[in-house]
Amino acid sequence: MPISDNHHYILSYYRTGEITGALFFGRLAKIMRPGPIQMDMTKHFADEAAHAYYWTEAIRRLGREPLKLRDSYQDQYNEAIGIPVNVMETLAVTQVFERRVINAYARHERAPNLDPVVKETITKIMEDEKWHIYWIKNALTGLESEYGKDHIEETIKRYWLADKEVYANTMQEHEERIDEIMKGKG
Amino acid sequence: MTTTAIGVKTRIAEVLNISADRVSEETNLKDLVSDSFLLVEMAIELQEDFQVRFSQEDLKVVHTVQDLIALIEINLSSK
Ligand SMILES: [Fe+2]
Ligand SMILES: [Fe+2]
Numbered sequence: 001m002p003i004s005d006n007h008h009y010i011l012s013y014y015r016t017g018e019i020t021g022a023l024f025f026g027r028l029a030k031i032m033r034p035g036p037i038q039m040d041m042t043k044h045f046a047d048e049a050a051h052a053y054y055w056t057e058a059i060r061r062l063g064r065e066p067l068k069l070r071d072s073y074q075d076q077y078n079e080a081i082g083i084p085v086n087v088m089e090t091l092a093v094t095q096v097f098e099r100r101v102i103n104a105y106a107r108h109e110r111a112p113n114l115d116p117v118v119k120e121t122i123t124k125i126m127e128d129e130k131w132h133i134y135w136i137k138n139a140l141t142g143l144e145s146e147y148g149k150d151h152i153e154e155t156i157k158r159y160w161l162a163d164k165e166v167y168a169n170t171m172q173e174h175e176e177r178i179d180e181i182m183k184g185k186g
Numbered sequence: 187m188t189t190t191a192i193g194v195k196t197r198i199a200e201v202l203n204i205s206a207d208r209v210s211e212e213t214n215l216k217d218l219v220s221d222s223f224l225l226v227e228m229a230i231e232l233q234e235d236f237q238v239r240f241s242q243e244d245l246k247v248v249h250t251v252q253d254l255i256a257l258i259e260i261n262l263s264s265k
């Protein structure tokens with residue numbers, strides 16, 4: 001059975017988000033000095049690129065083509081928080097972004113009557129996403145002596161608040177579609 | 187011109203891949219970078235080169251190359 005328009009839109013949005021993530025982390029990986037953070041950031045970037053491929057493939061297996069979407073959330077998010085200017089700030093932005101993603105996938109995974117292709121794709125991606133949260137948390141802990149624990153926490157909190165505000169402003173349509181999916185009307 | 191000033195200008199030119207004579211103290215940083223990510227790159231490179239640290243907050247008042255040099259010099263002198 002081909003997927004509904006709601007699912008088509010949401011899965012295409014996931015694909016776009018994964019591409020945005022891959023491009024952002026790829027650029028970070030490119031400018032970082034050699035070391036463990038560079039190593040993990042490179043793996044992270046490769047994972048997000050793979051996720052974009054998984055969604056592209058999943059959408060096609062479900063009988064549709066990915067929609068070309070603008071990522072207005074990401075556009076406005078960058079505007080709202082400004083550009084990060086040190087390694088700690090880039091990791092803090094990344095952590096907020098990753099938490100948003102993992103929450104979205106975890107919620108979607110609980111939808112009733114979920115197509116096996118969607119379920120399989122989310123499960124596969126979630127394995128990587130858990131590692132993303134884990135390595136960033138560790139890296140930020142490792143930066144505490146340099147930047148101060150309180151300062152790091154304040155930075156994350158500031159980004160998290162900006163994220164919530166931007167999400168509320170840009171994702172109304174998205175939320176309505178997800179609500180339908182969560183009611184099993186996918 | 188201080189050695190820091192010379193160092194900062196040289197590094198900016200290198201990161202942005204432009205000729206050093208395009209970078210003067212009065213140059214507005216926004217005129218040099220075509221996309222905001224290059225600013226991230228430049229900021230990270232300069233912090234590593236000069237062993238200083240600045241935040242998003244510090245950069246809010248930085249507009250010109252001279253502002254950036256001043257920020258780095260203040261950071262260095264408070265070490
Ligand atoms: Fe991902
Ligand atoms: Fe991720």
